[in-house]
Amino acid sequence: MNDKVSRRKIITTGLAAVAGVSGLGVAATIADRYGLLAPDHQGVCGVGEALTYGAQRLLMASHSLAREFGRSEISKVHPVNHEHPDYDPYKRLLYGKFADWRLYVDGMVARPAAFSLDGLKRMPFRSQITELACEEGWSYIAEWTGVQLSYILNLVGASAKAKWVVLYPFNDFWGSIDMPEALHPQTLLAFGMNGEDLTADHGAPVRLRIPRQLGYKNLKFLARISVVDSLKNVGDGNGSAAPEIGYSWYGGI
Amino acid sequence: MQRHSALVRATHWIHAASFIALVLSGIAILLAYPRMHWGKTGTVGMPSLFDLPLPFVLDLGIRGPGRYLHFLAAWVTLFTGLVYLISELHTRHVRKDLLPRRSDLGLQSIRKLVLNHLRFRRPTEEEAQTYNLLQRLSYLGVVFVLLPFMFVSGFAMSPAIVSVFPIVETMFGGRQTARTLHFFAADLLVLFLVVHVAMVILSGFVKRCRAMITGYATPRKARS
Numbered sequence: 001m002n003d004k005v006s007r008r009k010i011i012t013t014g015l016a017a018v019a020g021v022s023g024l025g026v027a028a029t030i031a032d033r034y035g036l037l038a039p040d041h042q043g044v045c046g047v048g049e050a051l052t053y054g055a056q057r058l059l060m061a062s063h064s065l066a067r068e069f070g071r072s073e074i075s076k077v078h079p080v081n082h083e084h085p086d087y088d089p090y091k092r093l094l095y096g097k098f099a100d101w102r103l104y105v106d107g108m109v110a111r112p113a114a115f116s117l118d119g120l121k122r123m124p125f126r127s128q129i130t131e132l133a134c135e136e137g138w139s140y141i142a143e144w145t146g147v148q149l150s151y152i153l154n155l156v157g158a159s160a161k162a163k164w165v166v167l168y169p170f171n172d173f174w175g176s177i178d179m180p181e182a183l184h185p186q187t188l189l190a191f192g193m194n195g196e197d198l199t200a201d202h203g204a205p206v207r208l209r210i211p212r213q214l215g216y217k218n219l220k221f222l223a224r225i226s227v228v229d230s231l232k233n234v235g236d237g238n239g240s241a242a243p244e245i246g247y248s249w250y251g252g253i
Numbered sequence: 254m255q256r257h258s259a260l261v262r263a264t265h266w267i268h269a270a271s272f273i274a275l276v277l278s279g280i281a282i283l284l285a286y287p288r289m290h291w292g293k294t295g296t297v298g299m300p301s302l303f304d305l306p307l308p309f310v311l312d313l314g315i316r317g318p319g320r321y322l323h324f325l326a327a328w329v330t331l332f333t334g335l336v337y338l339i340s341e342l343h344t345r346h347v348r349k350d351l352l353p354r355r356s357d358l359g360l361q362s363i364r365k366l367v368l369n370h371l372r373f374r375r376p377t378e379e380e381a382q383t384y385n386l387l388q389r390l391s392y393l394g395v396v397f398v399l400l401p402f403m404f405v406s407g408f409a410m411s412p413a414i415v416s417v418f419p420i421v422e423t424m425f426g427g428r429q430t431a432r433t434l435h436f437f438a439a440d441l442l443v444l445f446l447v448v449h450v451a452m453v454i455l456s457g458f459v460k461r462c463r464a465m466i467t468g469y470a471t472p473r474k475a476r477s
Contacts, residue, residue, distance in 0.1 A: 045318070048325025056413045064416035069293075077298035131294065131428065133412055135320065136311070137286035138296035139428055212416045246317030252413030253324060 035163060035178060039231045039239030040249040053250040057180070060252075066186055066211035069129045074194065075140035082171075084200035085221055090170040098205040103189070107166070107227035110157030117205050120191060123147045128186060130211035132218065135251070144209045145192030150183045153227065162227045166234055167208055170221040175240035176231060176249075177210060177217065186211050189222065216242065217251035254382070256464040261346065264337040265465055267329065272446065274326035279439055281319030284310035289436060293427030302433060327407065334400060350384055351393050357386040375456055381470075391445060399442050406435035 031037040031054055038053035040046060084090065093101045102114040125147055133139040149165070165182040168174045181187060190209040191198055198204040203220025210217055231239045239249040257265070287307040288295075295301065310316075341347050356362065366385055369376075376385070384392065408414045408421045409431030415422040425431040453461045464470040 045321035045325050048321060048328050051328050052324050056411070059417045060413060062417060064413075066412060066416045067419055067422070073293065075294050075296070075299070077296055079296045079298065131412070133410070133428060135282075135285075135316070137283070137288075137432060138290075140294045140296050212413050214412060242317070246314055246321070248317075248321055248324075253407075253411035 035180070038248075038250050039164075039176075039237065040243040049248050049250060052248075052253060056250075056252045057178070060180070060212065063184070064212070066130050069131070069141050071129065071143070073141050074129060074143060078140050078142055078193075078202070079138065080201040081134065081136070082173075082220070084204070085169075085171045087170055090221065094200050094204065101205050101223075103206060103222060104224040105152060105156045105227075106224070108159035108162045108229060109153075109227050110159075111155075113156050115152070117191065120147050120189065120206065123151060125192075126185075126188060127192075128188070128209075128211070130186070130209075132211070132215050134215040135247075143194050144188060144190040145195075146188035146190030146206070146209060148185060149187045149189055149208070150185070152189065152225075153182060156227075158227045159229070161229050163229050164227075164231055164239070166226040166228055166231070167219045167222055168224040168226070169219050170223050173219065173241045174235065175217060175219050175242065176228075176234070177208075177213075181210055181212070184210070184212070213251035214253075215251075216247065255468045256470050257468050258344070258346070259468065260337070260340050262465055262468060264333050267333045268337075271326040271329040271333065272442070274322055275330065276439070276443060278319040278323035278326065281315040282323060283436065284308070284313075285316050289433040290429035291427075291433060292429055295429040327404070330400070331404070334396075338396075351389050351396075353386050353389050357389070362386070373455070381456060391448075395442065395445055399438055399445070402438050403435065403442070406431045406438065410435070 028037060028041070028050070031050070036054040036057050038046075038049050041050035041053075084094065098117045101117055103120065104112075104114050106112040125145055127143055127145040129141060129143045131139055131141050153165070163179055164176045165179065166174065166176040177187075186209075188209040189206050190203075191206050193199070193202055198207060203218075203222075206222045207220040208218050208222065226234075228234060231237060235241065236244065238244070242251075243249055283305075284307060287305040287309065288297075289302045289305070290299065291302045357366075363386065366387060370387065405421060406425065408418070409425050410428060415428075422428055422431060425434065460470050463472070467473075
């Protein structure tokens with residue numbers, strides 16, 4: 001091997017590396033502008049998360065719908081892997097059949113509101129038979145009934161500048177979804193399951209149902225929804241509690 | 254004579270690393286629910302196809318990081334694989350070194366090859382210059398059948414991808430079937446790795462590793 005060539009090689013490799021890193025920076029800025037950058041994109045594994053979210057968000061720009069199934073395909077077993085919160089305020093509401101429960105909607109909205117369960121049930125609702133797939137590997141099919149989140153966001157006048165919807169449940173497992181997912185027609189604030197009220201262990205009074213993402217993004221026991229344009233100051237800035245325990249914010253895979 | 258091109262060597266080792274990462278993280282994910290189903294759905298309380306003799310590991314904190322790593326390594330495998338495929342189709346590596354040669358396909362040569370393998374007879378230096386039929390078929394199977402199958406069956410487990418391309422899931426008959434087949438194809442890839450490493454050891458570990466690192470089976474001094 002000749003020394004000149006190897007020096008030239010080192011210089012070109014160095015330049016390529018610098019170009020690559022700055023290219024990544026530019027790509028991240030552009031991706032962020034078009035809503036293609038996952039909030040937990042930092043760190044070593046964040047590269048994979050950024051690629052997965054960016055690619056799937058682009059694919060789903062076609063407004064794809066999750067598969068819906070026939071009534072005969074509804075599963076006979078619907079496992080619960082996290083029971084309802086053992087938390088006094090929640091248990092009191094459960095005992096009172098959620099008569100005193102309110103869903104608070106705030107943030108970048110023209111008309112912040114608090115909806116009662118009866119109020120939600122009187123809104124136009126939608127029923128859909130979809131699959132719920134847990135990241136653990138198991139899955140089942142059930143029918144969920146609820147109000148489209150887009151209907152609520154429209155009702156409170158969510159700002160056009162908003163980018164994320166943050167969801168706070170009665171436990172610590174808060175989360176967020178992007179605006180395209182929040183406005184998706186199959187994204188429901190579900191209060192019914194298989195023709196009955198949602199049971200406590202399945203997320204009563206209301207759970208998020210987003211069938212294009214895995215089970216853990218379908219937050220249960222909702223208490224408050226907040227519309228924001230940045231997740232930087234929400235929690236530790238990674239968009240949900242999931243990254244804190246090692247899980248990706250995005251649950252499309 | 255150069256044994257492996259720089260591109261083959263680089264992609265080989267990147268794939269080696271990303272494959273190990275995929276296997277380890279895959280095991281971390283599998284351990285949450287080491288039970289296989291067939292069809293659309295499957296949970297505890299439903300009949301399973303079979304249960305692996307493994308514990309249900311839920312509280313160890315390996316699955317979340319495992320999932321991050323699994324998809325990161327999948328991206329690395331995809332990009333490296335595409336670079337390999339495009340360049341190797343271009344340099345005719347696939348046609349020249351991987352597609353079976355006409356002369357390999359005679360009954361006589363197949364018989365001799367199988368017998369040599371059964372007797373654990375090492376290849377002669379001349380034979381080791383190129384891939385034999387069994388090697389060619391395994392490499393073709395890994396590159397063009399198993400690895401693409403891993404991606405497709407993995408896609409079938411992504412609710413987002415399935416919403417865009419339902420065929421990815423429906424062609425398997427359901428998510429759980431795709432998961433089970435993803436598991437079996439991964440087993441075949443691990444089997445390939447074990448046999449591959451065993452063959453490298455049997456046919457001269459140092460020489461084969463040197464060839465895959467420097468490009469040459471013989472040390473530089475011996476070459477000049």
